[in-house]
Amino acid sequence: MHSAAPAKTTLFATYFALIALLALSAAAAKWQIGPLWNLFIALGIAAVKTALVFLVFMQLRYQRGLVRVFALAGFLWLAISGVLTFSDYLTRGWTP
Amino acid sequence: MNRPGIAAFFSSGASSVAPRVDALFWSLVLASAVVVAVLVLLNLTFLIRYRRGSPARRGPLEVSTWKFEATWIGLTTVGFLGFFFWGARVYLDMERVPADAYSINVVGRQWMWDIRHPNGRREFDELHVPLGRDVRLLLSSEDVIHSFFAPEFRVKQDAVPGKTVSVWFKPTREGVYPLYCTQYCGTKHSQMTGRIVVMSPDAYAAWLTCGPTPRIAERGRELFTKYSCSGCHDQPSQIHAPPLLNVYGSMVPLQDGTFVYAGDEYLRDSILLPTKQVVAGYQPIMPSFQGVVSESDLLDLIAYLKSLPTAASAAPQPSPAAP
Amino acid sequence: MNDALSHPAAPPYVDRDQHSVANHLGMWTFLATEILFFGGLFTGYTVLRWAHPHAFAEGSRHLEFWIGTANTAVLLTSSLFVALADLAIKRDDRRAARRHLVAAGLLGAAFLGLKGFEYFQKFQEHLVPGSGFDAHGAQPALQLFFFLYFLMTGLHALHMLFGLGAIGWLLRQIGRGAVSRERPDAVAIVGLYWHFVDCVWIFLYPLLYLIGG
Amino acid sequence: MSLLVESSKAPPRMPSYLEAGHTVRSWLFTLDHKRIGILYMAAITVFFSIAASAAALMRIELLTPAGDVVTSETYNRLFTMHGVLMVWFFLIPSIPSVLGNFIIPLMIGARDVAFPRLNLLSWYLFMAGGILATYSIVAGGVDTGWTFYTPYSSTYSNGHVMAMAAGVFIAGFSSIATGLNFIVTIHKLRAPGLTWTRLPLFLWSMYATSIILVLATPVLAITLVLMAMERLWGVGIFDPKLGGDPLLFQHLFWFYSHPAVYIMILPGMGVVSETLAAFARKPVFGYRVVAASSMAIAILGFLVWGHHMFVSSQSVYAGVVFSLLSFLVAVPSAIKVFSWTATLYRGHITFETPMLYALGFIGLFTVGGLTGIFLASLAVDVHVHDTYFVIAHFHYIMVGGMVMAYMGGLHYWWPKISGRLYHEWTARIAALITFIGFNLTFFPQFVLGYLGMPRRYHMYPEQFQTLNVLSTAGASILAVGYALPLFYLGWSFFFGRRAGPNPWGATGLEWKTASPAPEHNFETTPVVTTGAYAYDAEGNP
Structure with a gap:
């Protein structure tokens, strides 16, 4: 499993992509298009950056299926916690 | 309460919902019992x-197990x-909550129930309610969760600090x-008990008027000045703040384009969390009174706001004696 | 424990490959727990921000945009160096591996330095939650923003400190030859941790610094 | 019994793990999973005894309606201590850390768990947490209840909340380390031929448990940090005065604590599957479905926490969703009960002590599970929530279920642990006493709850006294049932008849090696060629 590892050029390409995304993120924050849109853009860029780090730096794309499942499990469970918690908050004002 | 334990076990309760829960x-x-009996027998x-x-x-085994598995998965589901x-x-x-329910404020506090009836009559650890009316309790707490x-009555509801929660019931039998x-609310949790007295509507009306009844709306008006609410909200004012006449019971337009019904919860939120629901056309400049106003002052303030002429002036607080 | 002679790999394992796979799986499982550890905070943050959008925007404006941005760049660069160190050790270039790790460690320290500077600033501005907190006329939920700010960045900084410790340990192991081309796992494992802590910051940055609106 | 035959063809004896060293140091610095299991056993026995004493005091207090034995402050500290110690320092580590540690590597034919050092560290973390919790009790106690609800815990309580929370926090990392170890062990160290569909059901249930340990515990950790910070700092996100929300604490807390209930029952289900197969001498009915139901419980268990909050002023709609999901999580549990019953069909059943405990488990767990359905039904929950009905329900699951299973498992694997047999009839009688005492203690509490007696009440109205007296009487019988094994198991450890490698004639790799297990478990790595529970038509392995 060590044989397949990212090449140096891949690492640098990923790094420059990350820095570019950071610049984009910082610029987008200064460009006001409504708080919700800004938030979505900022979090979307963060998600792309994290995906890059996971796939290349953390070599997820070179790992076998099992490790990928474990890497995703954390996020899936985080989603469970967020979605079900918000099933309460978002419907609090509703009355039957 | 005074009945022996076993009889109570088969009682149908004392509220309209109790027979349905039972x-x-x-x-x-x-x-x-059927499931347990079958399993024990098998x-x-x-x-x-x-x-x-x-x-x-x-x-x-001659048969395939999955047929059994599928059967009991299906049946239990x-x-x-x-x-x-x-x-x-x-x-x-x-x-x-029925729309015309008769509202009583209940504040939980370590370790007592502080109860206020609509006319201002206050009692502790004892709640008098009229028989056959839909009674709505507006529950809040001064300290921890009760x-x-x-x-x-088969009724239970947490009283959570920082918010008001409604719970209602319709008593169907006179009694205590x-x-x-x-x-769990601390040391004397097990002593935070009380009695609910269900009376005939006439007896309740009589009970209501015989006790001390401070005019809470009047006290609320004094607090309205004391907390400097009047400085902004009384018209005319230098500061651009929404007027409070005709608010209670109306649909208030909000900044984000939605509407909110101005009930008790809305009034409470507007005082404690003013920027949560900003009225359309106004700035979120009102300071929060969270931690500044005590629970009991808050109730009086809300009582005052409700006593102002309202959008639905034709429907004032339902009179308690009406059945 | 002294009969390792009969087994070529460390005690419970049959061979090195099995050991290496187990190490990776173990680390990823640990990272899943870390996601949920920070996840509790993120859930709390989301609920409160949803309840108090104005206070949170106000709080975000009190933070130094440039420090947050610079720190993100610093961490991303350190991550690159950790990835390079992993590559170097697999190519049996221990000197380069150490050099890259030192660079990553220095960048990590720089991050903490900037963070410390920002903490100091907030302290001077009376924005540290507690009795000395000055809401600057904003609503009380501003204090919740700063509570979360300090807790989230503080826990992140604590993870950074552990990461620095791990890098120090790794430098020593490489120097002793205990980590080498034949046994390179430790670099990848520490690397996984370092990259993960980096990812936490990747989310903290927009959530804390970019929501001023 | 095939005892003599088995022992005569046993291989020449390697030194057992018990003989590998006799110094205190050889125990405290051991990396052997079996010894670590024993260390855990010693520790949880102590915590169980402390927590059980607290329960005994509470039951004595509740003999009379008045608060006449202890003060309200003391009573509140007693039930907090009982809850915290039982949940985090007995139930959660009981089967996983004691029996799991001991048996998992033996069952999969491995020399040890994947990370032996981490395993030892987890015991030390557990002890550190336990000592902090004990310190907070000795220093004056905590009166928040095991649930630590804010704002009571963060602002109003005057107990040693910080020390207790720190203790639980640290013990949580011990849980995580154990779960992580088991996951990697089961994934990576299985003997050749031991495929997932041949895995004994105990391993399936331990795997499912480990997933919960790993994914739920971190949320508890951060929740306790948030609560402690609020207490320390006076500022926090659960504080309504600043616009925080006390219910958020409950969401985060139950996100952990509801799955934690399954940490406390899934391993028990695994033990029961093992013992039933062993004493019915027959494969478990519907093996695949039973294995899958463990995983289903582990995953669905994360979706139902809101059923603890039906009356908390959580949104009505969230309540409905959580109620539906709670009903669904009951389905896999029901599958297990039916499958166990069907396992008995056409078996060759004998009634040794572990089997008695397993049968007791099935009965009590069924009652506990069915009353869980009551609590998932929204309208009924409103009435019985936070009353003795809930107490009875979860004690049927936790004590009737998990403690029964732990005792059953302990008796079942005792020959492997000690190399000796206990006195069978004494053990059977103890199991019977436990079963009777348990029912007498907790069944009246269902009635009390329906009648409206709230939980955590130091004093109570007079009409509840009869049932409370019954319950206390049952508790005294239960105490005898728990005390007996301490004596006869202790005696057997030194003087019991020697057990062969496989005294029960059971399948499973753990029975293929000597008793007590050799230091390195197996002389040669075993190879597996059949599924679990491969008994022939006569019921022989």
Whole structure:
């Protein structure tokens, strides 16, 4: 499993992509298009950056299926916690 | 409360919802008893018949196991879903507060229940309610979480600091019933108990007027000045703040384009969390009174706001004596 | 424990490959727990921000945009160096591996330095939650923003400190030859941790610094 | 019994793990999973005894309606201590850390768990947490209840909340380390031929448990940090005065604590599957479905926490959703009960002590599970929530279920642990006493709850006294049932008849090696060629 590892050029390409995304993120924050849109853009860029780090730096794309499942499990469970918690908050004002 | 334990076990309760809860409860007991009986019978039969050395026939099973598995997965799922719908139906009715319910404020505090009736009459650890009326309790708490539990009414609701929660019931039998706090609230949790007295409407009306009744709306008006609410909200004012006449009971337009119904919860939120729902056309400049106004002052302030001419002036507080 | 002779790999393992796979799986499982550890905070943050959008926007404006941005760049660069160190050790270039790790460690320290500077600033501005907190006329939920700010960045900084410790340990192991081309796992494992802590910051940055709106 | 035959063809004895060293140091610095299991056993026995004493005092207090034995402050500290110690320092580590540690590597044919050092560290973390919790009790106690609800815990309580929370926090990392170890062990160290569909059901249930340990515990950790910070700092996100929300604490807390209930029952289900197969001498009915139901419980268990909050002023709609999901999580549990019953069909059943405990488990767990259905039904839950009905329900699951299973498992694997047999009839009688005492203690509490007696009440209205007296009487019988094994197991450890490798004639790799297990478990790595529970038509392995 060590044989397949990212090449140096891949690492640098990923790094420059990350820095570019950071610049984009910082610029987008200064460009006001409504708080919700800004938030979505900022979090979307963060998600792309994290995906890059996971796939290349953390070599997820070179790992076998099992490790990928474990890497995703954390996020899936985080989603469970967020979605079900918000099933309460978002419907609090509703009355039957 | 005064009845012996075993009789209470089969009582139908003292509120309109109690028989419905009991019907569900006893159906569950019956279904469970059947399941347990079948399982015990099967287990005992197998244990005796297939004890080691018994002459019973063994050998591999002739049928495939998955048919059995599928059958009981299907049956339990259907049975469970049935009980889910039943339970949810009754629950939704329990949560749907009737529009014309008679409102009483209940504040939980370590370790007592502080109760205010609409005319200002106040009592502690004892709640008098008229028979046959839909009674709505507006529960809040001054310190920790408490829980209002009236077992004979099959009603329970936590009183959470920082918000007001409604719970309602319709007493169907005169009498004296226990009231407990069921959310652990500190040292004297087990002494935070009281009584609920269900009286005939006439007796209740008489009871209401015989005690001391401070005019809480008047006190609320004084607080309105004391907390400098009037500086901004009384018209005319230098500061651009929404006027408060005709607010209670109306639909208030908000900055984000939605509307909110201005009930008790809205008034409370507007004082404590003013930027949560900003009225369209105004700036979120009002400071929060969270931690500044005590729970009891807050109730008086809300009482004052409700006493102002309202959008639905034609429908004032329902008079308590009406059935 | 002294009969390792009969087994070529460390005690419970049959061979090195099995050991290496187990190490990776173990680390990823640990990272899943870390996601949920920070996840509790993120859930709390989301609920409160939803309840108090104005206070949170106000709080975000009190933070130094440039420090947050610079720190993100610093961490991303350190991550690159950790990835390079992993590559180097697999190519049996221990000197380069150490050099890259030192660079990553220095960048990590720089991050903490900037963070410390920002903490100091907030302290001077009376924005540290507690009795000395000055809401600057904003609503009380501003204090909740700063409570979360300090807790989230503080826990992140604590993870950074552990990461620095791990890098120090790794440098020593490489120097002793205990980590080498034949046994390179430790670099990848520490690397996984370092990259993960980096990812936490990747989310903290927009959530804390970019929501001023 | 095939005892003599088995022992005569046993291989020449390697030194057992018990003989590998006799110094204190050889125990405290051991990396052997079996010894670590024993260390855990010693520790949880102590915590169980402390927590059980607290329960005994509470039951004595509740003999009379008045608060006449202890003060309210003391009573509140007693039930907090009982809850915290039982949940985090007995139930959660009981089967996983004691029996799991001991048996998992033996069952999969491995020399040890994947990370032996981490395993030892987890015991030390557990002890550190336990000592902090004990310190907070000795220093004056905590009166928040085991649930630590805010704002009571963060602002109003005057107990040693910080020390207690720190203790639980640290013990949580011990849980995580154990779960992580088991996951990797089961994935990576299985003997050749031991495929997932041949895995004994105990391993399936331990795997499912480990997933919960790993994914739920971190949320508890951060929740306790948030609560402690609020207490320390006076500022926090649960504080309504600043616009925080006390219910958020409950969401986060139950996100952990509801799955934690399954940490406390899934391993028990695994033990029961093992013992039933062993004493019915027959494969478990519907093996695949039973294995899958463990995983289903582990995953669905994360979706139902809101059923603890039906009356908390959580949204009505969230309540309905959580209720539906709670009904669904009951389905896999029901599958297990039916499958166990069907397992007995056409078996060759004998009634040794572990089997008695397993049968007791099935009965009590069924009652506990069915009353869980009551609590998932929204309208009924409103009435019985936070009353003795809930107490009875979860004690049927936790004590009737998990403690029964732990005792059953302990007796079942005792020959492997100690190399000796206990006195069978004494053990059977103890199991019977436990079963009777348990029912007498907790069944009256269902009635009390329906009648409206709230939980955590130091004093109570007079009409509840009869049932409380019954319950206390039952508790005294239960105490005898728990005390007996301490004596006869202790005696057997030194003087019991020697057990062969496989005294029960059971399948499973753990029975293929000597008793007590050799230091390195197996002389040669075993190879597996059949599924679990491969008994022939006569019930022989």
